[in-house]
Amino acid sequence: MSEQTQSPNSNQLQIDQQELVDGVIEWISHETPTYEAEAINRLADLIQVQFETINAEIERHPGEQGFGDTLYAHVAGQDQGPGILVLSHIDTVHPIGTAMGDNKIRIEGDLLYGPGVYDMKAGAFIAHYAARHLHRSGLKPKLPVTFMYVPEEEIGSPYSRRLIEAAAAKAKYVLVTEPARDGGKLVVSRKGVGRFDLKTIGRPSHSGSKHEDGRSSVKEMARLILEIEAMTDYDKGVTFNVGQIKGGTAVNVVPRECSIELDMRVVTEEQGEDYLARVFALQSSDPNVKLIVEGEINRPPYEATEATMDLFQVARECAGEGGLDLHTTVTTGGGSDGNFTAAMGIPTLDGMGADGAGAHTLDEYVLISSLVPRAEMWWRLLAQLT
Numbered sequence: 264m265s266e267q268t269q270s271p272n273s274n275q276l277q278i279d280q281q282e283l284v285d286g287v288i289e290w291i292s293h294e295t296p297t298y299e300a301e302a303i304n305r306l307a308d309l310i311q312v313q314f315e316t317i318n319a320e321i322e323r324h325p326g327e328q329g330f331g332d333t334l335y336a337h338v339a340g341q342d343q344g345p346g347i348l349v350l351s352h353i354d355t356v357h358p359i360g361t362a363m364g365d366n367k368i369r370i371e372g373d374l375l376y377g378p379g380v381y382d383m384k385a386g387a388f389i390a391h392y393a394a395r396h397l398h399r400s401g402l403k404p405k406l407p408v409t410f411m412y413v414p415e416e417e418i419g420s421p422y423s424r425r426l427i428e429a430a431a432a433k434a435k436y437v438l439v440t441e442p443a444r445d446g447g448k449l450v451v452s453r454k455g456v457g458r459f460d461l462k463t464i465g466r467p468s469h470s471g472s473k474h475e476d477g478r479s480s481v482k483e484m485a486r487l488i489l490e491i492e493a494m495t496d497y498d499k500g501v502t503f504n505v506g507q508i509k510g511g512t513a514v515n516v517v518p519r520e521c522s523i524e525l526d527m528r529v530v531t532e533e534q535g536e537d538y539l540a541r542v543f544a545l546q547s548s549d550p551n552v553k554l555i556v557e558g559e560i561n562r563p564p565y566e567a568t569e570a571t572m573d574l575f576q577v578a579r580e581c582a583g584e585g586g587l588d589l590h591t592t593v594t595t596g597g598g599s600d601g602n603f604t605a606a607m608g609i610p611t612l613d614g615m616g617a618d619g620a621g622a623h624t625l626d627e628y629v630l631i632s633s634l635v636p637r638a639e640m641w642w643r644l645l646a647q648l649t
């Protein structure tokens with residue numbers, strides 16, 4: 264595809280597919296499970312050096328809560344003032360060893376396999392490559408660009424969330440390098456995610472000799488689970504999933520405690536508030552069984568605002584110049600760090616990464632043919648966005 268693309272400036276270098284493939288392979292060869300802080304920091308070191316060679320200003324926030332560092336690379340723009348935040352995570356869900364074993368790094372035809380290649384190292388690399396390409400072409404982005412690499416997105420960004428929000432507060436636009444969807448589509452909206460822990464506490468007794476004295480926490484929880492799952496409303500895009508359940512101590516004991524973990528997805532902020540209230544309003548039907556509810560909206564819904572759609576149009580034009588016909592996908596159920604920035608009212612485009620499939624699985628790959636057109640879109644967007 265690179266032969267078809269035309270640079271507006273004839274002096275400019277071409278985007279090199281092999282260079283992109285080699286760069287992505289180097290990043291995925293650094294395996295980075297969320298909980299391996301040292302491994303995360305080694306990849307951050309590599310990215311830091313790569314940005315230093317293009318004169319970016321580096322900032323590093325030491326890891327908190329045992330997680331790896333958060334890395335920032337600031338690339339100067341022609342103009343001052345609020346710029347572009349490019350948001351990436353460098354952690355993956357795969358344990359170390361996957362790259363040599365269960366999803367060995369390899370190329371099969373157009374498919375490049377490897378742990379975390381689709382979610383999201385190829386996307387993170389493409390964005391970095393766009394900055395490199397601008398630099399060596401003697402060009403500068405119009406706006407200053409901050410590239411931010413967080414170490415623990417896969418578990419909900421517990422410490423980096425406040426850093427992401429602080430960086431986004433200074434930005435005019437946010438571009439997220441999460442994988443493209445459904446054949447290369449961008450993401451302009453995502454469901455919000457609620458997470459809850461519910462516990463019932465009853466009264467234990469011998470299930471044989473004193474059954475009537477017991478108050479079963481499991482029985483009450485079973486009733487509550489049906490009530491919770493019945494709140495799922497596909498027409499509204501609202502879902503509830505009781506994904507984990509624990510309870511009881513032995514088969515012949517009326518169980519004292521039962522607990523569940525609940526995942527909730529909503530499309531709008533209003534729904535988020537409504538259903539959050541409904542979860543907290545759940546009640547035990549048995550006065551002798553206590554119910555405890557804890558939880559929150561972990562990622563607020565990311566809704567496609569007018570400003571986000573305007574930003575999408577600019578990206579679409581930039582993609583078009585490189586021969587890529589860009590579309591948006593339907594609201595996706597999966598959350599990302601884009602939820603935080605969009606909820607702040609900052610125009611956010613997500614799914615800017617590579618096309619491929621198999622996120623979080625051992626069949627994860629990207630389409631090599633998607634790398635050049637995406638890199639073309641990226642450098643044009645960084646060069647032109649005002």
Ligand SMILES: [Zn+2]
Pocket residue numbers: 352382383416441442
């Ligand atoms: Zn991701």
